Amino acid sequence: MDTMEGLSRSHYCGEVTEAEKGKEVILCGWVERRRDHGGLIFIDLRDRTGVIQVVASPDYEEQSFKKAEQVRTEYVLAIRGEVRMRDEATVNQKMPTGTIEVRCDEMRILNSSKTPPFYIEDNVDVDESIRLKYRYLDLRRPEMQKNLIMRHRVKHAMREFLDKNGFFEIETPELCKSTPEGARDYLVPSRVNPGKFYALPQSPQLFKQLLMISGMDRYFQIARCFRDEDLRADRQPEFTQLDMEMSFMSQEQILQLTEQLMHYIFEEVLGHDIQLPIQRITWDYAMKYYGSDKPDLRFDMKFTDITELVRGTEFKVFRSVIEKGGQVKAINVKGYSQIPRRELDGLVEYVGHYGAKGLAWICFTPDGIKSQVMKFLGEDTIQAIGTACGSETGDLVLMIADKPAVVAAALGELRKEMARRTHLIDENKFAFTWVLDFPMFEYNEEEKRYVAMHHPFTAPRDEDLDKLETDPGHVYAKAYDLVLNGVELGGGSLRIYQQDIQQRVFKAIGLTPEDANEKFGFLLRAFEYGAPPHGGLAFGLDRMIMLMLKRKSIRDVIAFPKTQNAIDQMSEAPGEVAVKQLRELHIHVDAEDKNLVKK
Template sequence: MAESMYGLKRTHRCTEVTKEEIGSTVTLMGWVQKSRNKGGIVFVDLRDRSGIMQIIFENGDIDEEGFEKAGRLRSEFVIAVTGRVEARSGAVNENLKTGEIEVRANALRILSESETPPFPVEENSKTREEVRLKYRYLDLRRPDLQRNLIMRSQVAVLVRQFLANEGFLEIETPILNKSTPEGARDYLVPSRVHPGSFYALPQSPQIFKQLLMCSGYDRYFQIAKCFRDEDLRADRQPEFTQIDMELSFVDVDDVIDVNERMLAFLFREVLGVEVQLPIQRMTWIEAMNRFGSDKPDLRFGMELTDVSEVVKGCEFAVFKNALEAGGSVRGINAKGQGAMPRKKIDKLVEFAKGYGAKGLAYIAIQEDGSVKSSFAKFMQEEEMKALIEAMQGEAGDLLLFAADKTKLVWDVLGALRLELARQMELFDKDEYRFVWITEFPLLEWSEEEQRFTAMHHPFTMPFEEDIPLLDTDPGAVRAKAYDIVLNGNEIGGGSVRIHQNDVQEKMFEALGFEKAQAYKQFGFLLDAFKYGVPPHAGLAYGLDRMVMLMAKEESIREVIAFPKVKDASCLMSEAPNTVDVKQLDELGIALKAQESEQ
């Protein structure tokens, strides 16, 4: 039967008790991790968010009623224990922070009983994720998840501390906003007071933080909830958290400087890791040419090599056709993989097809220097020799090539490089490699919409010397944009913003926006710009992704208290769900029956 605390006060969390307290009396409260009844003595591992303490209940130290209750304890009972701290009577447990001590109980209260949980509450759970997420309140008791959420809290507190010391003001921006369709889909909220009108949940605080710069707040930050109704992807959440900031009277270097110092501070305080400053910078075009990605993982080599010039005269149709269509031929050298079985190479070909490739060409250099290749018969001996030399191929290497439009070749080889690194175990999981990617293209061509779209957003400042190209060659314009990348993951991105009306109008023209359309979407920002706007720039981090990498987790769901699954639903609360017809009537909403697919 459950009891009340009757004025009992917890003196310590479990692992706050140290061997310095031997001989003193403590009161601990928490959950029973496991209980072992040895007849005249009961051992209990007591767990709270700090860790585990071993409790000993022995007849004579505790009254009969207390000992009888100790014998009934099961996993996940919530108990309060008062007892004396002692050195461990048995062997020291090296795996526990409290492994040198134990508490000999003289009083026990069962504060709450528990049914048998649907899975064991333990580290590195092997339970299926669907089950864990359905019972997330139990899953969150697991020590590894608790460490992740404690780390997340620590990061948020340290960010606030650092930015406050740098003169930033924490200002909240609205959650109920107006829909601006440029970008991902908005989540819409119907208004009862304005029938037929809708609010949109923010995809980011972008427009409001720029307005704060217009209002003279100089340095703003916010740990902001953001929402995007995006297509389904395994590791994407419909709601996520940004560390958002904006600064006035600055350029690229100023933003990078404050952020490098913040990252160094966070990694030192949270992980004890020293980030070497300044962080390496790489232009977008260099990153794409060397790694096939604008978020390159620099923990290993295997860089892309452009061999277009080397193969331009050859008769191999795949290479020839790609070059004639204005594309390129590029390759990667998987060192030491020349003996890879054909079946495994075929799997790599299928992998590449998943990224749009028609196939992969390969050269496997055997240990004796002989060559096995999928296209040798189309190449002259001298051409093959020159190609291997250009790829720095040696005995035992596997050379893989893609030939197509350059963007597709980058995508394919960039993904293949990471896949091979996984297979070859080239990642050092204890290494944190940062890089700034700079000078992104301002615009990218959308085949779907048959127009240029903003690679970041419509308020990104072009390089001053590239502004004339907005009229003549929009695709060649570089943006004053920058991403911070860690171990192949973009953890943050930002840009210098346009603060001149004429440049902003040119940008809207390049995006195919009529002035009236631009005003319809962003009118209040454009109006504000008429009244004196300072040069300004900003950056936002994905807090979830940053903490995921710091915690060395594979999924952001492991660092979010109550995450959604792939279809944006919550298995625990069963959101989203239907609502009363009465609520819909109040909102003036009628539901249209979905036609079932034939």
């Protein structure tokens, strides 16, 4: 193969313009396609900036023409030649470089390539597992390179804004103490401390609080975090977040600064103007009207609570649910009263996936009211439901009766599904909202105790402090999440900074003083040395870029992601390890598990 000796790239392929007409350029890249027209060979040469056409002919340089006859798709080339205008009949308006071409005066074949397992082009129709196995080829595709370039620009904008606003970027440890109060930790055995383990950080939470105590009062980090949890389209076992913490700032100041950060990022990277201030709703409001603490506000369709309207009816399903402390809520789907019965039956099955035992419906058609519960509720009640829901002729009302949690989950998902079916969602819209005042705790039925809804370092509202011991289920936190298009971008809170309050919160989630000291003693000791009021938040970088690019999966915006089984199909991680390695780490594998290790 040839080398680059004596050649130095002068331009990227996509950056050559008509201004270089008549000039010599040196280009490097991959063969996207090759077309042999007899005495002329056309090569589309690609690099990360785009594609340019190269023309080889024996009339220009015979040796290079012979090499051009040998090249195939994805060969790596270096080209030296003159930029010239294309003939008018051959101009390609679909290419940014479509008016020019490079006459090949010298070609060097830097490397050959096997035929790729899929075409290196956008919108390629190939199974994702193949794309992930050959990720280095998948990343050659222009849309994937665009995604990674966008990721770089977002991170650059973050650093630029935060630097201008007095923040310092500080790294925190990735080998930490295990504090299993949330998702499962990834554990790392310590060779030099037999029988002991580090944990990879689920977040830098405790360290950034310690940085506030140290006096570094505006910290940020684009941090790698690790959680051993079941995966979904927007989850990975390792992920990246923008982590921030600030001292001596009120919640209002933190929210305003964060809004300015979001505005700066979206304007710098996308040229999109986020309208400030971002709207704010409470957690109670979000759950009452949308059934979710991350509501998609690109469309309306709020819940209507019709429990009192149907409390005294003869419909046993509604009456039984209400008597057991449940509720009945409805959504109004505008202009969808002519829904086919088969589709209605499918909706019953749909909500069943989210725990609902049934679905009632009312169609306010031009030909009159149709409902499978008309005879149980009576026309007056049906009309009252329609009035409460703001229904008009042509609308469809869908109702679910169950425990509040089931109604929230099932009707919330149904709301989004009906918005999709009725084309209410503007895919080009960015609908931000803050969700404030989260409950401090939620009850874990399996463990029979309260657990922190966010984490146990979140400060309770001042007016709820006296409920920590007596009524933890009604304590609200100084917590906030930023939601975009129904996806939680991230969130945070004001933190506890007094040792006595932190101890009371630990007690509320069932940690004894001994347990608390064992897990978080270093933090509690730090509180004894003048901890300032502080708060912060963290944003999932992967999710944010996924939404900015309008992708469906964060795997499309991560260079080397894992599958939903936490497997890297390219490198085949996780993999077996040798027995010798385990012995060095003082790890013993049971006899029946010995097939999991190498000999």
